[in-house]
Amino acid sequence: MSVTRRQAITGGAAVAGAIVLGGSATGPAAAAGGPRYPANRAPLQPAAFLRLPPGAVRADGWLATQLAHQVDGLCGHYPEVSHFLDYDATGWIHPDLGGWEEVPYWLRGFVDLAYTTGDTAALGTAAKWVNGVLATQASDGYFGPSALRTSLSGHVDLWPHMPMLHALRSFAEYSGDGRVVPFLTRFFAYVNAQPAAVFSDGWGTWRWGDTVDVVYWLYNRTGDAFLLDLVRRIHANSARWVDGVASPHNVNFAQGFREPAQYWVLSGSASDRAATYTDYAAVQGGYGQFPGGGFAGDENMRAGFGDPRQGFETCGIVEYMLSHEILTRITGDPVWGDRTEELAFNMLPASLDPEGRGTHYITSANSVDLDNTAKTQGQFANNWAMQSYRAGVDQYRCCPHNYGMGWPYYTEEMWLATGDGGLCAALHGPCTVTAAVGDGTRVTIAEATGYPFSDTLTFTLSLPQPVAFPLVLRIPGWCDSPELRVNGAATPSGAGPRHTRVERTWRDGDTVTLRLPAQPRVLTWPAQHNAVSVGYGALGFSLAITENWVRTGGSAQFPEYDVHAGSAWNYGLTPAQDLSVSTGGDIGDPFTAAGAPLRITARAQRIDAWQADSQHVVTPLQDGPVASSAPVEQVTLIPMGAARLRVTSFPETGGTRQWQADGGAPFRIQNRNSGKVLGVDGMSMSDSANVVQFADTGTADHLWRLLDAGGGLYKVLNVNSGKLLAVDRMSTADSARVVQFEDSGTDDHLWQLVDSGTGYLRLRNKNSGKVLAVDGMSKADSAQVVQFADTGTADHDWRLLPDGRVRVENANSGKVLAVDGMSTADSARVVQYTDNGTADHLWTFLPDADGWLRVRNENSGKVLGVDGMSTADSAQVVQFADNGTADHQWRLVCGPGGVLRIQNRNSGKVLAVHDASTADSANVEQFQDNGTPDHLWRLR
Numbered sequence: 016m017s018v019t020r021r022q023a024i025t026g027g028a029a030v031a032g033a034i035v036l037g038g039s040a041t042g043p044a045a046a047a048g049g050p051r052y053p054a055n056r057a058p059l060q061p062a063a064f065l066r067l068p069p070g071a072v073r074a075d076g077w078l079a080t081q082l083a084h085q086v087d088g089l090c091g092h093y094p095e096v097s098h099f100l101d102y103d104a105t106g107w108i109h110p111d112l113g114g115w116e117e118v119p120y121w122l123r124g125f126v127d128l129a130y131t132t133g134d135t136a137a138l139g140t141a142a143k144w145v146n147g148v149l150a151t152q153a154s155d156g157y158f159g160p161s162a163l164r165t166s167l168s169g170h171v172d173l174w175p176h177m178p179m180l181h182a183l184r185s186f187a188e189y190s191g192d193g194r195v196v197p198f199l200t201r202f203f204a205y206v207n208a209q210p211a212a213v214f215s216d217g218w219g220t221w222r223w224g225d226t227v228d229v230v231y232w233l234y235n236r237t238g239d240a241f242l243l244d245l246v247r248r249i250h251a252n253s254a255r256w257v258d259g260v261a262s263p264h265n266v267n268f269a270q271g272f273r274e275p276a277q278y279w280v281l282s283g284s285a286s287d288r289a290a291t292y293t294d295y296a297a298v299q300g301g302y303g304q305f306p307g308g309g310f311a312g313d314e315n316m317r318a319g320f321g322d323p324r325q326g327f328e329t330c331g332i333v334e335y336m337l338s339h340e341i342l343t344r345i346t347g348d349p350v351w352g353d354r355t356e357e358l359a360f361n362m363l364p365a366s367l368d369p370e371g372r373g374t375h376y377i378t379s380a381n382s383v384d385l386d387n388t389a390k391t392q393g394q395f396a397n398n399w400a401m402q403s404y405r406a407g408v409d410q411y412r413c414c415p416h417n418y419g420m421g422w423p424y425y426t427e428e429m430w431l432a433t434g435d436g437g438l439c440a441a442l443h444g445p446c447t448v449t450a451a452v453g454d455g456t457r458v459t460i461a462e463a464t465g466y467p468f469s470d471t472l473t474f475t476l477s478l479p480q481p482v483a484f485p486l487v488l489r490i491p492g493w494c495d496s497p498e499l500r501v502n503g504a505a506t507p508s509g510a511g512p513r514h515t516r517v518e519r520t521w522r523d524g525d526t527v528t529l530r531l532p533a534q535p536r537v538l539t540w541p542a543q544h545n546a547v548s549v550g551y552g553a554l555g556f557s558l559a560i561t562e563n564w565v566r567t568g569g570s571a572q573f574p575e576y577d578v579h580a581g582s583a584w585n586y587g588l589t590p591a592q593d594l595s596v597s598t599g600g601d602i603g604d605p606f607t608a609a610g611a612p613l614r615i616t617a618r619a620q621r622i623d624a625w626q627a628d629s630q631h632v633v634t635p636l637q638d639g640p641v642a643s644s645a646p647v648e649q650v651t652l653i654p655m656g657a658a659r660l661r662v663t664s665f666p667e668t669g670g671t672r673q674w675q676a677d678g679g680a681p682f683r684i685q686n687r688n689s690g691k692v693l694g695v696d697g698m699s700m701s702d703s704a705n706v707v708q709f710a711d712t713g714t715a716d717h718l719w720r721l722l723d724a725g726g727g728l729y730k731v732l733n734v735n736s737g738k739l740l741a742v743d744r745m746s747t748a749d750s751a752r753v754v755q756f757e758d759s760g761t762d763d764h765l766w767q768l769v770d771s772g773t774g775y776l777r778l779r780n781k782n783s784g785k786v787l788a789v790d791g792m793s794k795a796d797s798a799q800v801v802q803f804a805d806t807g808t809a810d811h812d813w814r815l816l817p818d819g820r821v822r823v824e825n826a827n828s829g830k831v832l833a834v835d836g837m838s839t840a841d842s843a844r845v846v847q848y849t850d851n852g853t854a855d856h857l858w859t860f861l862p863d864a865d866g867w868l869r870v871r872n873e874n875s876g877k878v879l880g881v882d883g884m885s886t887a888d889s890a891q892v893v894q895f896a897d898n899g900t901a902d903h904q905w906r907l908v909c910g911p912g913g914v915l916r917i918q919n920r921n922s923g924k925v926l927a928v929h930d931a932s933t934a935d936s937a938n939v940e941q942f943q944d945n946g947t948p949d950h951l952w953r954l955r
Contacts, residue, residue, distance in 0.1 A: 051451040052432045053235045058243075060280045063347025064431035064439055067450050068188040069130035074426045076445030076465065080604045081364075081371075081422045082132050088371030089406060089573065090124055090419035091137060096573055097121070097408045099416065106160025107179070108147040114160040116218075117416045119179035122148075124333075124419020126182050130189045131426045145186045148179065149194055156205030158198075167217045171209060173226075174219035176202075178417075180229040199233050207245040214252035221267035223253040224274035228341060231280065243281060250278045257290040260297055265312025265327060266413075268298055269334035276345055291342065304543040305380040305664045306555030307655060308357030309335065313377045314396035319737065322635040323543070323664035326377025326395060326402075329366040329414035332358055333421040340428040343441055349512040352441050352489045355425065356553045359442075360467050363421050364606035364656035366414075372573050373404035374418055376411045380655070380663045383560065384631035384852065385578040387567060391819065392681055393715035393735045394632045403567065404659075405575040430460075437485030439514065443472060452484040458521070465602045466531070467553040468612040468654075474527040483520040488529055490515055493552060498530040535594035535615050539667075544636045546664040547588050549615060549652055551596065556615055556652035557661035560584050562608055563852055578659050579852025584633075585626065586619040587666035589647055590640065593618070611657040620668045621645040623829075626955055629680030629821040633662070640670025676913055680821040680954035681718035681734050683711060685862070687775050687812035689794040692717050695755055696797065700736045703743065706753040706800045708789055718818055721768075723913035728765040728781055730758065739764045740778075740787075742802055747783040750790060753800040774866020774906035775812035777805060786811050814866050815907050817954050820857040820873050822850060826914050826951035828933040831856045832926075834894055835936065839875040842882060845892040845939040847928055860907075867904035867920050869897060878903050881941055886922040889929065892939045914951040916944060925950050 052065040074082050085091060094100040099117035106114035122144055129137035152158040159179070163172045180199070187195035206213075206226075214223065227246055234242040254261035257275040262268060275290035302321045303310035309332060310316065311325030339355040342348070366378045375385065377395070387403035395401065400410070407415045430448040431439045438450055438458075443466045449459045456478060464472040474486075490497050492512035499508040501517060502525055508515040517527065533552035540546045549556040561581035569575035594615050601610035620643040627633050655663050666674070684693040691708035695716040699705075711717060718734035731740035738755035742763040746752075758764060762782035769777040769786075778787040785802035789810040805811060823832035830847035834855040838844075850856055857873035870879035877894035881902040897903060904920035917926040924941035931949040944950055 051436060051455065053232075054434055055231070055280065056235050056238055058281070058283075059231065059234070060283055061434060062280075062344055064344045064433060064441065066188070066344065067427070067430055067432055067448070069127055069185050069423075069427055070133070070189055071450050072131065072426050072430050072446050072448045073133070074131065074422075074444070074446050075461075075463075077468075077603055077605050078422070078426060078444045078446060081606070082128065082426065084367075084371035085128055085419065085422060086132055086134050086137060089367070089374060089415055090121070090128060090371075091134075092572065093121055093406075093415065094140075096406050096570075097416065099408070102144070102147065106162065108144075108151065110151050110153075110159065110161045112160065113162055114175070115163075116175045116178065116413065118144075119175050119177070119182065120413065120417040121419060123178040123182045123185075124417070124421070124423060126189075127185050127423035127427065128419060130185060131423045141186070142190075145183065148183070149198055152198055152201065156201035156203075158202060168212070170213050170216070172217050172219070173206060173209075173213060174217050174222060177219065177222055177225035180226060181420075184229050184232055196233065196236055199229065200237060200239065203230060203233065203242060203245055207241055207248065211248070211252045214249055215254075218267075219253075221254040221256075221262045221264070221271040223249045224271060224277050224338075227274065227277045231277075246278070246281055250274070256294060257287055260294050263312075263316040265310070265314065265316065265331040266334055268294075268312070268316070269331045269338060272298070273338040273342055276342055280345060288346070300542070304540050305546070306538075306548045306550065307361040307380050307663065308354055309362050309378075309380075313379075313401070317396055320396075321543070323380035323546070324382065324394070324633045324635060326379045326382075327362065328377055329374055329411075330417045332362045332366055332378065333418055333424075336363070336421060337424055340424060343428070344431060347514065349489050349514050350492060353492045353512055353553070355428070355442055356467065356491070357555075359421070359425050360553050361555045361655045365659055365661070366418065368404040368576060368659075369604075369607045373406060373569070373575060374411065374415050375404050376401035376407070376414050379661075380555075381633050381636075381661065383580050383584045383627055383633045383660055383662065385576075385659060386631060387575070387577060388630060388820070390630050390632055391713060391715065392628060392630060392632075392718050394628070394630070398715070403575060403577050405569060406573040429462075433485055433487060435485060437487060437518075439487035439489070440472075440474070441489055443467070443489070453482040456480065456482040458482070458484075465612070468598075468602055468605055470531050470533055470552070472529045472531070474529070476521050476523065476525045476527075478521065478523050481520050481522045483518075485516050485518040486521070486527065488515045488517070488527070489513075491531060491553060493533070493550070494531045496532060498528075498532070500528040502526055503528075535596055537588070537592055537594070540664065543664060545639045545667060546636050547667045548664055549588070549594065549617060551613065551615065554613070555655040555663050557655040557658040557663045558584060558586060558619075558665075559608065559614070559651040559653045560658065560660040560662070562660050565852070580660055581851055583621060584660070584662050585622050586648075586650055586662070587622050587625075587639070587641060587643060587668040589618040589620060590667055590669040591618070605654070606656045608653060608657055608659070611653040613654060615652040616649055617652055618647050619650040619665075620647055622666060622668070622674050624674040624676045625666070626677070626679070628677065629817070629955055630819060634677045636664060636666060637674055638672055640667040641672045641674050642670055643668045643674075676723065677720060679720070679913065681720050681818045683717050683816040683818060684719055684731075684813050685711075685816055686789055686810060687814065687866070688792055688809035689789060689798070691794070691796065691798075692816075693719060693800065693813070695733055695736060698735060699755075700738075702738065702756050703754045704736075704738075706740065706755060707797045708793075708800060709796050721815075721909070721913060723911075724765055727911055728767055729909075729913075730764055731766055731778070740766065742780055742783060745782055746802075747785070749785065749803050750801045751783070751785075753787065753802060768909040770908055771812060773812075774868070775814045776909065777811055778813060779805070787813060812866075814862075815909075816862055816868075817860040817907075820859050822856055822955040823858055823870075823917075824850075824953045824955050825928055825949060826953060827931055827948040828928060828937075830933070830935065830937075831955075832858060832939060832952075834872055834875060837874055838894075839877070841877065841895050842893045843875070843877075845879065845894060846936045847932075847939060848935050863904055867906055869903055870905055870917075871897070879905065881919060881922060884921055885941075886924070888924065888942050889940050890922070890924075892926065892941060910951055914953055916950055917952055918944075926952065
């Protein structure tokens with residue numbers, strides 16, 4: 016399967032080894048090795064912390080609500096809708112049938128959901144599935160679908176088994192079932208007998224760390240030496256994460272970067288452990304320069320695509336959380352707890368609708384529209400629809416099956432055991448833990464808190480008799496002045512990131528209060544165009560955007576939704592801030608726009624030129640601080656986990672840089688002679704790559720934006736490469752090659768659009784005075800585009816074809832072309848209206864004969880026309896069934912400042928707004944072109 020399609024940076028405080036009585040240390044005090052929970056056997060390095068069995072931690076408060084949404088929602092009921100999870104039709108239960116990653120993905124999350132909630136029905140379903148899987152083991156140790164034995168280049172594909180191993184481990188820990196240890200022993204013996212090629216083929220190549228985690232777990236229970244040999248073989252033959260970032264795929268990285276630190280557990284080599292930190296720093300430094308803890312990986316990381324609009328796959332979110340949780344246990348470094356919380360509170364909630372009944376493929380830090388429309392302009396690494404909320408069985412496939420481990424694993428990893436009989440509060444939130452401590456006494460600790468929406472955590476201990484054990488509490492890195500009290504008495508604790516250790520004899524009813532005071536803060540991101548964001552404790556904050564949820568399909572149980580913005584989002588934050596925090600909302604269910612328990616008021620200014628593109632994707636940030644003449648407004652920010660539409664990375668205002676409009680909707684530029692469109696040879700991203708003509712195949716290199724350069728000149732920007740239309744070496748000669756080139760400010764990058772009056776235009780180069788042409792008037796694919804003296808031949812004529820569905824925005828009013836009342840009737844009035852995301856605001860320009868275009872409404876399927884085919888001024892513009900009349904034909908006339916006139920073929924008049932009105936529902940009409948601003952339009 017191709018990796019292009021899926022059917023504070025450095026390490027924190029070092030782990031100290033000294034016990035600090037009543038005080039603090041940066042890590043757990045002693046090597047793990049106590050008798051309560053299995054620890055690492057020699058020769059493995061001691062683990063900083065030990066796993067508690069699933070079910071030891073029970074969620075309370077808002078966290079219990081998230082798990083309840085999951086039980087009642089997609090994960091809990093996914094077998095009812097996913098054909099991959101048909102118990103009677105999967106090879107994970109019946110080996111002669113097919114099966115791949117979907118069952119293991121889902122079961123890994125589902126079994127731990129059952130164990131953390133204790134839900135009776137879920138426990139029964141989990142047991143049924145695990146027992147079915149255990150029954151499939153063959154005599155050689157293999158289990159699962161038989162077809163996978165030879166499905167990968169003739170050998171076994173073991174990637175799908177990796178998540179299944181985690182499900183089986185959880186089952187064993189929760190139930191104590193004695194079948195799992197011998198089952199895994201036989202399976203790992205089978206794996207160890209495979210040729211080296213098995214470890215370096217398929218998706219598993221980058222993900223063997225998942226297997227290593229379970230191999231160590233088994234070794235600590237059996238001591239079988241061959242298991243360590245297997246770890247060495249895996250490390251030697253799988254992806255070399257120890258040498259750097261081995262894959263740009265977001266999920267591969269989220270799973271794989273921890274492998275060197277996992278291998279350090281066996282090797283003891285400091286360089287192995289350090290490699291994980293180095294890989295993390297490289298990716299976060301290059302692609303994670305925005306709030307939320309994720310990175311720009313909307314499938315693959317791509318050079319030049321690190322903007323906050325880039326998405327992070329839902330699989331990536333939960334896999335990254337798991338990696339951070341594993342690294343917490345391995346290293347004891349508190350920064351991994353900080354990073355887990357950042358993802359859990361800011362990214363994971365927004366990957367689902369508020370009731371947990373639908374997910375989407377990618378979640379972005381900046382995202383102003385979530386629809387089910389393919390993004391074909393190179394915005395994301397994939398060009399298929401990834402943003403609407405839906406069950407997504409086949410469309411999203413991996414993500415809805417895999418997301419389920421997020422909250423259950425978070426719950427389980429909130430409390431860990433120390434090697435000397437203590438407990439560590441590694442992740443924070445409302446919960447209750449019951450575990451063995453000290454001499455084996457079972458203690459229950461209730462953690463009462465609204466964290467991260469409140470700053471105080473109160474731990475109340477219940478135990479049958481006094482017992483001495485260390486209690487370790489993580490202090491987040493954002494907290495400079497924690498306050499720790501034991502039974503009301505102040506106890507020293509330093510600033511985070513650290514693990515503070517309190518060692519004493521504990522008695523029933525003892526309380527520990529940890530206050531983590533937070534202040535709203537503005538963060539600057541120098542590597543992200545000097546963007547700014549607002550944080551408060553572990554939370555990032557987003558502009559509160561009115562969310563219009565539009566149900567587009569699905570069922571009552573699993574509805575499908577698009578989400579559109581119903582309020583302005585294009586704000587920058589002012590440099591002088593007086594941030595004000597208010598509380599309220601619903602702390603029991605905090606991850607909704609309406610129920611957000613915290614709100615911050617900030618000062619902001621509109622940046623009118625910052626717009627979404629024609630496919631409703633927010634355009635990238637630009638260098639700041641930027642200029643804005645708009646009045647300062649008070650805006651409300653909400654936690655980004657509560658916002659599905661969000662702007663979390665803001666431009667800062669107060670500067671002198673003007674925001675450069677992105678040219679609006681992209682165009683295909685079609686040659687009159689050949690009918691082919693302007694493209695870049697081989698979709699190259701390089702400077703000096705040839706510009707050619709090619710049959711319109713829909714690739715992103717066929718899309719161009721017109722950037723107003725002033726003085727009637729334009730820069731012509733390739734959407735795929737981000738480079739400009741240029742002339743090779745600034746030549747002024749006939750037949751000089753036209754190429755793409757980085758914007759260096761030279762005159763050969765500037766073009767004048769000369770209207771021919773026929774719907775076609777010529778592109779005249781400022782430097783040479785020559786026009787865009789096709790070498791030899793060729794009609795062939797890949798024919799070189801050149802410049803040539805304007806001789807009037809047809810290959811010098813080009814027309815602009817707007818790409819896909821666009822909004823047509825009036826330059827005078829800022830409102831968009833719409834149909835009155837969203838009517839689908841013939842002769843319904845066309846009006847202007849504030850853009851609220853309805854389908855009647857979307858139009859598609861269809862090529863017609865002689866350079867003319869028809870303009871079709873997305874909602875009604877009818878085309879733009881003039882009432883009664885009138886040729887009079889002020890005649891009403893309407894929609895009508897496409898019957899081929901001349902009043903249904905329009906052409907685009909480029910004007911100054913990046914605007915267009917839209918001229919009717921029948922009347923020769925242009926599209927206008929009655930009396931230049933700026934009101935909603937004002938009539939759109941035709942009028943003689945007299946230069947008024949209501950005659951000017953932009954495509955968005």
